Amino acid sequence: MKASPAQARTVEAGLPAEAEEVAFDIKNFSLWYGQRQALQDVTIRIPAKKVTAIIGPSGCGKSTFLRALNRMHELTPGTRLEGSLRHFGEDLYGPGVEAVAIRRRVGMVFQKSNPFPTMSIAENVLVGLRLNGVRDKRVLQSRLEESLHMAALWDEVKDVLNRPGTSLSGGQQQRLCIARSLAVQPETLLMDEPCSALDPLATAKIEELIQTLRERYTVVIVTHNMQQAARCSDRTAFFYLGRLIEFGNTRNIFTSPSNPQTEAYVSGRFG
Amino acid sequence: MPAPGSRGPDIAFKWVAMFAAAMIVVLIVMVGWELYYGSRLAIAKFGAGFLWSSEWDPVLERFGALPFIFGTLVSSLIALLIAVPLGVATALFLTELAPLKMRQPIIIAIEMLAAVPSVIFGLWGIFVLIPWLRDSLFVWLKRFLGFLPLFQGPIYGLSMLAAGIIIAIMILPIVTSISREILRSVPNLQREAAYALGATRWEVLKIAVLSYARRGLFGAAVLGLGRALGETMAVTMVIGNRPQISASLFAPGYTLASVVANEFTEATTDLYQSALFEIGLVLFAVAILVNAAAQVMLKSMSGSGPVKVN
Numbered sequence A: 001m002k003a004s005p006a007q008a009r010t011v012e013a014g015l016p017a018e019a020e021e022v023a024f025d026i027k028n029f030s031l032w033y034g035q036r037q038a039l040q041d042v043t044i045r046i047p048a049k050k051v052t053a054i055i056g057p058s059g060c061g062k063s064t065f066l067r068a069l070n071r072m073h074e075l076t077p078g079t080r081l082e083g084s085l086r087h088f089g090e091d092l093y094g095p096g097v098e099a100v101a102i103r104r105r106v107g108m109v110f111q112k113s114n115p116f117p118t119m120s121i122a123e124n125v126l127v128g129l130r131l132n133g134v135r136d137k138r139v140l141q142s143r144l145e146e147s148l149h150m151a152a153l154w155d156e157v158k159d160v161l162n163r164p165g166t167s168l169s170g171g172q173q174q175r176l177c178i179a180r181s182l183a184v185q186p187e188t189l190l191m192d193e194p195c196s197a198l199d200p201l202a203t204a205k206i207e208e209l210i211q212t213l214r215e216r217y218t219v220v221i222v223t224h225n226m227q228q229a230a231r232c233s234d235r236t237a238f239f240y241l242g243r244l245i246e247f248g249n250t251r252n253i254f255t256s257p258s259n260p261q262t263e264a265y266v267s268g269r270f271g
Numbered sequence B: 001m002p003a004p005g006s007r008g009p010d011i012a013f014k015w016v017a018m019f020a021a022a023m024i025v026v027l028i029v030m031v032g033w034e035l036y037y038g039s040r041l042a043i044a045k046f047g048a049g050f051l052w053s054s055e056w057d058p059v060l061e062r063f064g065a066l067p068f069i070f071g072t073l074v075s076s077l078i079a080l081l082i083a084v085p086l087g088v089a090t091a092l093f094l095t096e097l098a099p100l101k102m103r104q105p106i107i108i109a110i111e112m113l114a115a116v117p118s119v120i121f122g123l124w125g126i127f128v129l130i131p132w133l134r135d136s137l138f139v140w141l142k143r144f145l146g147f148l149p150l151f152q153g154p155i156y157g158l159s160m161l162a163a164g165i166i167i168a169i170m171i172l173p174i175v176t177s178i179s180r181e182i183l184r185s186v187p188n189l190q191r192e193a194a195y196a197l198g199a200t201r202w203e204v205l206k207i208a209v210l211s212y213a214r215r216g217l218f219g220a221a222v223l224g225l226g227r228a229l230g231e232t233m234a235v236t237m238v239i240g241n242r243p244q245i246s247a248s249l250f251a252p253g254y255t256l257a258s259v260v261a262n263e264f265t266e267a268t269t270d271l272y273q274s275a276l277f278e279i280g281l282v283l284f285a286v287a288i289l290v291n292a293a294a295q296v297m298l299k300s301m302s303g304s305g306p307v308k309v310n
């Protein structure tokens, strides 16, 4: 490890000392549901154009953390947070910053696929663009194809674009939801256990897709599946009881974690 | 796997349920038969012409149902046009927008509205609503929308429009509470999908909530219509009870349900009584037809939101 002053801060934040672009710069972040504290003093720098996995036992605050990154947690009444969260330099909770604008830059894919059942496959992909007021047929068509290609779904649906989104299989529906998120061209994609309801084959497809996404997007993925984290992420963050216990290169976290709790979790001794 | 021995009660329950379902069908058929039997004199005398004759003259014993069919359909339609948007909007407000503390009081108020007896609405109609309509709303409508035939002619107060408004108030609770159930059944995940795309609250309502719920909301409207068609007491008190067909909503009218309720005790001749029976038969048929048509429309509507009619 080099010890130049520029890198001293990354070391301090518990990060590998590499010069890289930061997507989320989060300092001393705590979050409460009413009186109950769900996250405590989390400080982390999530790199851009990389896949970061969030792991930890159930209830440790993974979803809570993820949902704070695009302000989805504001839909839950009674939440309160402290600390500083920046996304590519922009203060997510700064005065005058609108959650609606943040969510267009930070997309989200959920545990259960949730296409809009009254819309066709094409309409599902394009609904976000329509919200943004895009009317140009050519733009819509090209974005439709591009998004479905990115989501590795194009070949399977190109002939049935007018079928309802819900007519697809579970794995296809989840990829449709990914395409829907990508269509509005976010910088970052958050995924909350996107494969937990899918069979191994569909899971493999999505993991493969995540690999291609990192070329253009920052991906933060919550998973309870440690093999998945090991397979498809560059960085891994281990949360336990609302705290960030360890964050580092995925290989290091799984082979030589520095914290005994991380060690215990990744070796399957609890959680 | 059911435990051994639980099959007996299972089978018994199945038979009880089937019996109950069969009883409902039998009851409907019996009511239909009874109405038909009571109206056979009028059917023999007037034939199908009963349906499109607009004469109603108990003295000359000439009877036709058209003004009543017209009155029932028009007053119910007015009621739906008012109650469905209002009820759905209220339900949206209650499920999606209102602060948690405000919800329960509003829900209780709406439920209380449902508990008010029909005749009380009638009295309120006569003493409060009608004078206000006559002196304010109708005058205003006539001044600004008077170029439409709907809002022309003399203003009496007792009118088709007054009946429509009273019915709207009376079906509002059921339309609202069913709409609320429908909206509550929209999965949160649908809303979150829209929010995650950067949708505003209104956009979420449009793309995630209303489109998911539209079939169910249509069902709520049909149930409201079912109520509206049969509404009797309050309507009789405010509609003016004149068997006529007029383009003006300010004109008095009459409905199938009110003429039966109003004139049955005065129906001294067999033919008069039989004609009223046939009016009842027509009301019965209209209600069944409306429901059947709604079911067909519901089937043809695309989308896979929850279907909840009846």
Ligand SMILES: Nc1ncnc2c1ncn2[C@@H]1O[C@H](COP(=O)(O)OP(=O)(O)O)[C@@H](O)[C@H]1O
Pocket: A033, A036, A038, A056, A057, A058, A059, A060, A061, A062, A063, A064, A065, A076
């Ligand atoms: N809406 C909520 N209201 C109150 N407490 C919540 C809510 N959502 C989550 N929690 C609590 O916050 C903690 C973290 O939850 P969550 O982020 O969902 O965990 P994970 O995704 O890691 O399983 C849990 O203890 C959970 O009970």
Ligand SMILES: [Mg+2]
Pocket: A062, A063, A064
């Ligand atoms: Mg979770």
